[in-house]
Amino acid sequence: MKTEKIRTDILIIGGGTAGCYAAVTAAENSDKNILICEKAHIKRSGCLAAGVNALNAYITEGRTPQDYVDYCMKDAAGIAREDLLLSLSERLNAVTERLEKEGLVILKDAKGKYVTRGNRNIKINGENIKPLLAGMAERQKNVRILNRVNIIDISVTGNRVNGAFGISIENDTFYVIEASAVLIATGGAAGLYRPNNPGFSRHKMWYCPFNTGAGYAMGIRHGAEMTTFEMRFIALRCKNTIAPTGTLAQGVGAKQVNALGEVYEQKYGLTTSERVYGTVNENVQGRGPCYLRTSGITEEQEQSLLKAYLNMAPSQTLHWAESGEMPSGHDVEIEGTEPYIVGGHTASGFWVDTDRATTIPGLYAAGDAAGGAPQKYVTGALAEGEIAALAMCRYLENGAAGKIPEEEIALRENEISGFLSNGDSPYTAEQLEEAMQTAMDSYAGGIGTNYRFSEKTLDEADRRIVQLQRLSDTLHAGDMQELMYIYELRERLTVCRTVIAHLKARQETRWHCFAENTDYPERDDVKWSVFVNSRFENGNTEIILRRVKTP
Amino acid sequence: MSIEINKQKCVGCGKCRDVCPGTLIALDENKRAYIKYPRDCWGCTSCLKECPVQAIRFYLGADMGGTGSRMHTLKRGELLDWIIEFPDGGITTVTVDTKESNKY
Ligand SMILES: Cc1cc2nc3c(=O)[nH]c(=O)nc-3n(C[C@H](O)[C@H](O)[C@H](O)COP(=O)(O)OP(=O)(O)OC[C@H]3O[C@@H](n4cnc5c(N)ncnc54)[C@H](O)[C@@H]3O)c2cc1C
Numbered sequence: 261m262k263t264e265k266i267r268t269d270i271l272i273i274g275g276g277t278a279g280c281y282a283a284v285t286a287a288e289n290s291d292k293n294i295l296i297c298e299k300a301h302i303k304r305s306g307c308l309a310a311g312v313n314a315l316n317a318y319i320t321e322g323r324t325p326q327d328y329v330d331y332c333m334k335d336a337a338g339i340a341r342e343d344l345l346l347s348l349s350e351r352l353n354a355v356t357e358r359l360e361k362e363g364l365v366i367l368k369d370a371k372g373k374y375v376t377r378g379n380r381n382i383k384i385n386g387e388n389i390k391p392l393l394a395g396m397a398e399r400q401k402n403v404r405i406l407n408r409v410n411i412i413d414i415s416v417t418g419n420r421v422n423g424a425f426g427i428s429i430e431n432d433t434f435y436v437i438e439a440s441a442v443l444i445a446t447g448g449a450a451g452l453y454r455p456n457n458p459g460f461s462r463h464k465m466w467y468c469p470f471n472t473g474a475g476y477a478m479g480i481r482h483g484a485e486m487t488t489f490e491m492r493f494i495a496l497r498c499k500n501t502i503a504p505t506g507t508l509a510q511g512v513g514a515k516q517v518n519a520l521g522e523v524y525e526q527k528y529g530l531t532t533s534e535r536v537y538g539t540v541n542e543n544v545q546g547r548g549p550c551y552l553r554t555s556g557i558t559e560e561q562e563q564s565l566l567k568a569y570l571n572m573a574p575s576q577t578l579h580w581a582e583s584g585e586m587p588s589g590h591d592v593e594i595e596g597t598e599p600y601i602v603g604g605h606t607a608s609g610f611w612v613d614t615d616r617a618t619t620i621p622g623l624y625a626a627g628d629a630a631g632g633a634p635q636k637y638v639t640g641a642l643a644e645g646e647i648a649a650l651a652m653c654r655y656l657e658n659g660a661a662g663k664i665p666e667e668e669i670a671l672r673e674n675e676i677s678g679f680l681s682n683g684d685s686p687y688t689a690e691q692l693e694e695a696m697q698t699a700m701d702s703y704a705g706g707i708g709t710n711y712r713f714s715e716k717t718l719d720e721a722d723r724r725i726v727q728l729q730r731l732s733d734t735l736h737a738g739d740m741q742e743l744m745y746i747y748e749l750r751e752r753l754t755v756c757r758t759v760i761a762h763l764k765a766r767q768e769t770r771w772h773c774f775a776e777n778t779d780y781p782e783r784d785d786v787k788w789s790v791f792v793n794s795r796f797e798n799g800n801t802e803i804i805l806r807r808v809k810t811p
Numbered sequence: 812m813s814i815e816i817n818k819q820k821c822v823g824c825g826k827c828r829d830v831c832p833g834t835l836i837a838l839d840e841n842k843r844a845y846i847k848y849p850r851d852c853w854g855c856t857s858c859l860k861e862c863p864v865q866a867i868r869f870y871l872g873a874d875m876g877g878t879g880s881r882m883h884t885l886k887r888g889e890l891l892d893w894i895i896e897f898p899d900g901g902i903t904t905v906t907v908d909t910k911e912s913n914k915y
Pocket residue numbers: 273274275276277278279297298299300305306307308311312313314315316317409410411412445446447448466467468470471472474475504604605626627628629636637638639641
């Protein structure tokens with residue numbers, strides 16, 4: 261393995277939605293050198309790989325950015341940052357227009373206006389959205405892209421970020437990257453909990469299985485303040501294929517019904533977590549399985565659905581075709597997924613200011629990695645990438661160049677050669693990953709317990725995760741890809757500990773399923789209308805409670 | 812859920828390997844692609860859409876209700892054919908116009 265040192269002004273970790281757009285914004289607004297490090301290849305990496313179905317966050321005619329903020333605040337039962345939501349909402353429509361100019365197909369009416377789906381969505385053909393964004397980044401002269409370079413950690417010394425360390429899974433290289441400002445755009449964390457299909461199809465999950473919480477773990481390790489990790493995201497999805505259900509619910513108006521054919525959604529409420537909770541509860545009460553009532557839709561609607569799913573979740577179309585259970589004649593069974601940590605859907609992630617600056621000077625976060633602003637989706641991730649990029653350019657005007665101390669480089673090289681030469685562990689990263697998912701499922705509110713947990717079970721989860729962390733020290737990697745798998749496991753374990761600490765800290769049940777605490781089954785607005793934040797220090801997760809008002 | 816690659820058809824261009832969001836595909840010593848980590852496939856279909864010779868087919872794992880059908884894509888200008896082959900030899904094609912928005 262060789263070591264290569266690189267210098268750049270701005271380092272972007274993760275060339276996904278927010279990362280690509282941030283690179284384009286910084287390139288178009290400055291003459292700085294920008295480097296994107298992407299663990300896969302920016303053409304199809306991250307959440308957008310298969311395509312998306314709609315733009316879920318858009319300010320439709322007659323509505324204002326404040327309306328969008330109000331909706332998000334309500335859906336999150338008050339635990340979100342109005343200042344962050346407003347700053348991204350104000351940019352949603354401009355980033356949408358930019359994407360259209362770059363070639364994204366958006367449905368328009370006869371007058372040339374975007375056709376809306378409900379109050380906040382617009383209809384698109386999102387199959388090629390990622391290649392389109394990647395192309396925009398590749399065309400910039402001052403953007404350099406390193407594909408298949410997995411960043412394993414950032415470097416923080418002298419109370420600021422100085423760059424990061426990466427491994428190339430292609431050419432046996434250890435990268436030391438010195439940067440003056442760093443953007444974490446690594447998305448959220450999947451694979452913490454035992455998934456819906458734990459066997460051969462274990463990666464047929466909703467969230468991108470290759471987003472392993474790397475950015476969160478880097479922040480946690482270096483003492484960045486993190487927020488709301490207890491607000492896990494659990495999606496309501498089509499059984500087996502774990503394909504999105506919004507297209508059925510909002511697109512063809514399919515209602516949630518139980519096995520008796522009763523519409524149950526009104527009974528529980530319509531927020532994101534209430535929709536999942538209703539489905540779980542109908543099953544618990546013996547009225548499952550639950551479905552989206554699609555039977556009775558027209559032949560034309562059915563054809564449109566087959567195509568829509570090919571543009572975002574092709575397995576659902578294949579499933580309909582091969583099972584013969586087409587949606588016009590058969591309702592679509594639904595279930596809740598395993599919990600994810602995703603700052604673009606709920607409010608978990610880095611605690612940031614309106615510039616998307618984290619609590620570590622020079623370190624920024626955008627998209628699913630950034631907390632406080634739920635329901636940002638694709639356009640919100642783009643907006644945050646833009647905000648962070650402009651702020652990093654301003655920061656660079658007086659910021660000194662990042663410098664990584666030689667001793668730290670030597671320590672990292674040692675750590676890596678340790679994993680490559682370890683010899684006597686009976687375990688593999690895969691085995692420990694399964695053990696982690698089982699522990700989280702049983703003791704930290706996974707599918708197996710209908711998302712419920714108690715203080716006692718959380719203590720057991722933490723005990724097991726700490727033990728797995730120790731076991732992970734002695735794992736052996738045969739090549740760079742296996743080395744990446746070890747780092748992925750270790751970052752997931754770090755994130756798990758923070759999730760457990762947050763779940764334990766919030767002594768109420770504010771969001772059913774997302775944080776269903778059996779010791780405190782009621783919502784308590786008097787005590788718990790606060791953010792649960794944390795900082796990891798000297799091996800402990802220190803909890804910080806912050807008022808919900810804009811700081 | 813995973814993919815299978817027909818080594819006889821593969822021309823070794825490496826495009827599927829490049830584009831996979833999990834870097835799950837590798838080329839063997841004869842420069843033929845194979846899926847190195849079949850259990851880690853997300854089912855995004857990026858690799859099939861990239862393959863110039865339709866050597867890659869996608870199927871649903873038996874654990875998620877798959878019954879042995881396979882799907883691949885064929886690009887015809889702005890049209891994208893999704894071709895499903897059933898185990899009994901039957902074939903269904905759904906054609907998507909890439910310039911047309913979803914209706915829902
Ligand atoms: C299946 C699915 C369907 C969705 N559908 C819609 C929809 O229809 N409409 C909508 O508005 N929103 C939708 N969303 C939400 C939206 O896609 C995401 O919120 C948004 O794309 C997140 O952007 P991001 O930049 O934070 O993450 P991503 O776009 O996932 O980018 C993260 C990037 O970081 C890379 N990375 C991770 N770790 C490392 C590391 N250690 N080193 C280097 N690189 C790393 C990843 O490979 C990836 O490229 C969907 C999400 C999913 C998962």
